Amino acid sequence: MTPTDRPERPLEHHVLDPATEELLATVPSTTVAEVDAAVVRAKEARRVWAALAPADRARGLRRFAAAVDAEAGELARLEVREAGHTLAGARWEAANVRDLLDYAAGGVERLTGRQIPVPGGIDVTLLEPLGVVGVIAPWNFPMPIAAWGFAPALAAGNAVLLKPAETTPLTVLRLARIALDAGLPEHLLQVLPGAGAVTGDARRTEPT
Structure with missing residues (x-):
């Protein structure tokens, strides 16, 4: 089989319990074209989100944090099954996601610019969003490491486009649903499961 004959990606990925090898879920794999489409959707969602007053963004993140707290038990049990963690450790991870969101919410209204004196005037610096941020989360601590990326970015x-490890996509997929249910704009936090050689390496030719 030549490189051009290879399929672009497997159509789906099987998520297994590492302790029992039981099939937990079958998750569709994201294609390069689907990554491009996700970027377009994210750009539109970002415009809505970035236009909000800082206090409104902070309130949205606090709602997200409260919703994570309310579902911490479910998230922990899911983390145990897909990542093989202890239940106590997984509960800490869910609580850490909540705390990261609360911490990030507290900083939203403090993202201020600076005025630097220069000869003949002042230099004004403003902090502005980058646009669409890519976050890649590993398999070993899927929930908190993902939140280390998406909480400050939001x-x-x-x-945020979040690419989880192939073996542990379930908790972050659930977090994206919780974010939507908490009132964050649709497509603001998108999870793109798939192989690293396809989804993780995807590049857009257009600026975001």
Whole structure:
């Protein structure tokens, strides 16, 4: 089989319990074209999100944090099954996601610029969102490491595309649903499961 004959990606990925090898879920794999489409959706969601007053973004993140707290038990049990963690450790991870969101919410209204004196005037610097941020989360601590990336990015007014490890996509997929249910704009936090050689390496030719 030549490189050009290879399929672009497997159509789906099987998520297994590492302790029992039981099939937990079958998750569709994201294609390069689907990554491009997700970027377009994220750009639109980011415009809505970044245009909000800082206090409104902070309130949205606090709602997200409260919703994570309310579902911490479910998230922990899911993390145990897909990542093989202890239940106590997984509960800490869910609580850490909540705390990261609360911490990021507290910083939204403090993302201020600076005025630097220069000869003949002042130099004004403003902090603005980057646009669409890509976050890649590993398999070993899927929930908190993902939140280390998406919480500050959302706080700063960005949209996030999150690529989880192939073996542990379930908790972050659930977090994206919780974010939507908590009132964050649709497509602001998108999870793109798939192979690293396809989804993780995807590049857009257009600026975001």
